[in-house]
Amino acid sequence: MSEFDLIARYFVRPAHPKNRAALGIGDDCALLxxxxxxxxxxxxxxxxxxxxxxxxxxAYKLGHKSLAVNLSDLAAxxxxxxxxxxxxxxxxxDEQWLAKFSGGLFALADEHNCELIGGDTTKGPLNICITIxxxxxxxxxxxxxxxxxxxxxxxxxxxxxxxxxxxxxxxEYELDAKVLNAASVRLHTPQPRVALGxxxxxxxxxxxxxxxxxxxxxxxxxxxxxxxxxxxxxALPIGAMLQKQSLEMRRRFTLAGGDDYELCFTAPVSxxxxxxxxxxxxNTPVTRIGSIEAATGTRLLDSDGKSIDxxxxxxxxxx
Amino acid sequence: MSEFDLIARYFVRPAHPKNRAALGIGDDCALLxxxxxxxxxxxxxxxxxxxxxxxxxxAYKLGHKSLAVNLSDLAAxxxxxxxxxxxxxxxxxDEQWLAKFSGGLFALADEHNCELIGGDTTKGPLNICITIxxxxxxxxxxxxxxxxxxxxxxxxxxxxxxxxxxxxxxxEYELDAKVLNAASVRLHTPQPRVALGxxxxxxxxxxxxxxxxxxxxxxxxxxxxxxxxxxxxxALPIGAMLQKQSLEMRRRFTLAGGDDYELCFTAPVSxxxxxxxxxxxxNTPVTRIGSIEAATGTRLLDSDGKSIDxxxxxxxxxx
Numbered sequence: 298m299s300e301f302d303l304i305a306r307y308f309v310r311p312a313h314p315k316n317r318a319a320l321g322i323g324d325d326c327a328l329l330x331x332x333x334x335x336x337x338x339x340x341x342x343x344x345x346x347x348x349x350x351x352x353x354x355x356a357y358k359l360g361h362k363s364l365a366v367n368l369s370d371l372a373a374x375x376x377x378x379x380x381x382x383x384x385x386x387x388x389x390x391d392e393q394w395l396a397k398f399s400g401g402l403f404a405l406a407d408e409h410n411c412e413l414i415g416g417d418t419t420k421g422p423l424n425i426c427i428t429i430x431x432x433x434x435x436x437x438x439x440x441x442x443x444x445x446x447x448x449x450x451x452x453x454x455x456x457x458x459x460x461x462x463x464x465x466x467x468x469e470y471e472l473d474a475k476v477l478n479a480a481s482v483r484l485h486t487p488q489p490r491v492a493l494g495x496x497x498x499x500x501x502x503x504x505x506x507x508x509x510x511x512x513x514x515x516x517x518x519x520x521x522x523x524x525x526x527x528x529x530x531x532a533l534p535i536g537a538m539l540q541k542q543s544l545e546m547r548r549r550f551t552l553a554g555g556d557d558y559e560l561c562f563t564a565p566v567s568x569x570x571x572x573x574x575x576x577x578x579x580n581t582p583v584t585r586i587g588s589i590e591a592a593t594g595t596r597l598l599d600s601d602g603k604s605i606d607x608x609x610x611x612x613x614x615x616x
Numbered sequence: 617m618s619e620f621d622l623i624a625r626y627f628v629r630p631a632h633p634k635n636r637a638a639l640g641i642g643d644d645c646a647l648l649x650x651x652x653x654x655x656x657x658x659x660x661x662x663x664x665x666x667x668x669x670x671x672x673x674x675a676y677k678l679g680h681k682s683l684a685v686n687l688s689d690l691a692a693x694x695x696x697x698x699x700x701x702x703x704x705x706x707x708x709x710d711e712q713w714l715a716k717f718s719g720g721l722f723a724l725a726d727e728h729n730c731e732l733i734g735g736d737t738t739k740g741p742l743n744i745c746i747t748i749x750x751x752x753x754x755x756x757x758x759x760x761x762x763x764x765x766x767x768x769x770x771x772x773x774x775x776x777x778x779x780x781x782x783x784x785x786x787x788e789y790e791l792d793a794k795v796l797n798a799a800s801v802r803l804h805t806p807q808p809r810v811a812l813g814x815x816x817x818x819x820x821x822x823x824x825x826x827x828x829x830x831x832x833x834x835x836x837x838x839x840x841x842x843x844x845x846x847x848x849x850x851a852l853p854i855g856a857m858l859q860k861q862s863l864e865m866r867r868r869f870t871l872a873g874g875d876d877y878e879l880c881f882t883a884p885v886s887x888x889x890x891x892x893x894x895x896x897x898x899n900t901p902v903t904r905i906g907s908i909e910a911a912t913g914t915r916l917l918d919s920d921g922k923s924i925d926x927x928x929x930x931x932x933x934x935x
Binding site for chain 1 (some may be wrong): 638641642643644646647648649650652655656657659660665666668688693695701702703705733735738740741743747750757759761781823825840842893925
């Protein structure tokens with residue numbers, strides 16, 4: 298199958314009334330028109346076989362996850378998904394793989410009304426690079442550098458189940474098959490918190506998505522805002538499967554797990570009701586886990602306010 | 617070196633008054649604001665080691681070429697470069713390589729006032745994925761599906777030298793070292809025809825960039841416009857190094873070479889003076905090479921109008 302046949306068969310779809318691109322797949326560029334008063338939010342993620350997913354990973358779930366991690370970046374900006382490009386390097390044309398991959402990709406894309414508008418396909422080691430486009434009203438995007446002293450720190454959903462599954466798949470430990478299967482759902486098919494990100498516009502001060510571990514990711518908000526934080530480690534929302542594990546594992550995987558794709562955000566104490574209302578409207582649980590403070594660094598406390606000393610490292614893509 | 621150090625050292629640059637992104641590297645997304653009446657043109661290309669460039673390729677030239685192929689897509693739409701994202705998979709952190717790669721990348725980016733606004737870096741087989749953003753007035757982009765019967769067909773610059781160099785590097789034949797060096801400039805550091813693309817807005821009917829060979833690429837315009845063409849093969853502008861080769865090689869490499877990154881475009885006969893004026897203003901030579909006709913297919917003629925029969929295939933990224 299030629300490159301053009303491959304694109305036509307698996308990635309070109311019939312025109313849809315909800316499509317917002319002025320020109321999509323098939324020209325040198327796609328064309329997007331922005332509404333007045335709006336900005337385009339842009340993010341790009343590259344997923345490499347053996348690094349971000351196992352060789353032989355289920356192609357449908359991989360299609361889902363490739364787009365989910367990008368949608369999560371839009372969620373973290375409070376941006377509404379619009380469109381994406383897909384650049385795909387494949388070792389060979391495996392039609393079964395392509396049918397599954399595009400199936401998982403488009404199922405999630407349709408859920409978020411996000412249109413594939415272009416990209417590239419080539420032969421090479423399996424590599425998936427998606428660049429996504431969202432829209433947000435000028436000045437309303439949820440940035441990392443805008444936390445303020447006294448803000449509550451919140452996190453959506455639960456943390457740690459994806460890391461729990463990953464450790465078992467890496468043979469760090471064994472898990473009961475049912476536990477592993479349930480935890481793996483979080484690892485392989487994360488649900489980007491797009492609705493929550495949109496609902497938090499005008500309420501949250503700063504936000505990002507938790508992909509490399511809470512401590513490390515929160516650290517980006519703190520560094521960019523020039524502030525510090527205290528975290529109540531006992532308040533962290535623990536994944537349903539992780540709850541059954543040891544205290545040490547629960548703390549390590551909630552604080553420095555990775556692959557959670559939850560939103561961590563800060564908001565003024567005066568807006569607690571508004572935050573809970575946004576969470577309700579987005580049908581996404583949120584938990585208050587700490588406070589932004591003037592002193593830099595992150596202080597880990599237990600529920601009695603006593604300091605906890607943990608050696609934690611965030612995931613590094615070159616480690 | 618961590619991922620964040622790597623990005624900070626090689627890819628984050630001081631703020632510049634010409635930067636047009638509302639928010640650049642360092643958040644979940646970059647933010648771009650579009651001027652009223654303008655559209656964003658978007659293109660994505662993925663370059664894989666061993667497929668699009670040789671293992672051990674000069675990193676400075678690779679940085680140049682990675683961006684050049686994307687700028688060429690903007691040129692082919694008549695879009696003005698604005699910004700780009702870079703997703704980069706590297707087998708290891710080689711600081712000398714990174715310094716050279718980013719040097720070549722930014723030299724060309726600065727030439728076109730095109731800002732790096734985000735992306736991703738990870739460990740893996742060498743893979744470079746750039747997504748580029750340009751702007752064009754609504755309705756003025758140069759598309760592929762808008763050629764008209766009777767249009768002249770034009771091509772910029774010269775064709776075939778890149779393919780000539782590639783064949784020698786693949787040991788298909790030997791070339792004199794001086795010839796190879798001169799031809800290699802076209803292969804490794806193509807100059808995207810951005811100024812010409814901009815100058816052709818409102819003059820050309822259809823356009824694309826010649827990256828996989830003239831016949832195949834022109835075929836996209838013909839197919840999308842539902843038309844055909846006659847080409848005067850003897851009129852094709854031949855690369856300076858290719859001119860010294862056999863007639864068979866000259867014809868094959870101008871018609872089906874690849875890696876030229878010239879613009880092929882159509883314009884009405886009545887606008888010949890305007891095309892030449894645009895070429896002059898862009899300081900880019902153009903040559904009239906044929907005509908758009910109602911009958912589908914591409915007819916190859918010599919300068920006497922006699923039919924030439926050549927077996928040619930376009931480059932396919934999965935062949």
